[in-house]
Amino acid sequence: MTLRDRGTMKWTSIFLPEHVAELRRLKSEIDHAYVRNPAIDPEQWSDFESKIQYAYRTGMDCEIRYWRNWTAERVSGVIESVDPVGGSLRIDGVIVPFREIVWVALEDV
Template sequence: MTLRDRGTMKWTSIFLPEHIAQLRRVKSEMDNAYNRKPSIDPEQWSDFESKIQYAYRTGMDCEIRYWRNWVAESVSGVIESVDPVGGALRIDGVEVPFREIVWVALEDV
């Protein structure tokens, strides 16, 4: 005689249909709340690099959107430092790794 585990099936009998519907709705809401990180193609990344270099050299304000904790956050100001070895930059006191950057724009003065 072999022991067969029914997995999660043994717990489904204690859930009411209303509970299952509500759990599915909550899961759907959570899936929609957390977006996927946009993919950046090499041409876009080249554009971002040139904007970052220009803003850093001239001291021009720029806005950077970066991906953190499943959402895009934004920071703007003057780029304080760029660390190519560590792969990050510092802007307005915020450390932003290059791999998290999803958008860069120079601000007109």
């Protein structure tokens, strides 16, 4: 005689239809609460690179929005350093990897 496990089937009989509906509703709310990471096309990234280089060389203030932990964060100030090998920059004490950047804007003085 072999022992046969029913897998997840053994747990589904415990849930009432109301429980299943509530779990689906909660999952839907959670999925909609977090915005998906926006895709950056190569042309837009080229524009970001130009603005980052200009701001770094001139010491101009800029605003960088980046994607971290399922939320969009924002930091403004002068770019302190750029690490092309490590793929990150430091602005206002915050290290931002290039892959997390979703928006760059130069601030008018």
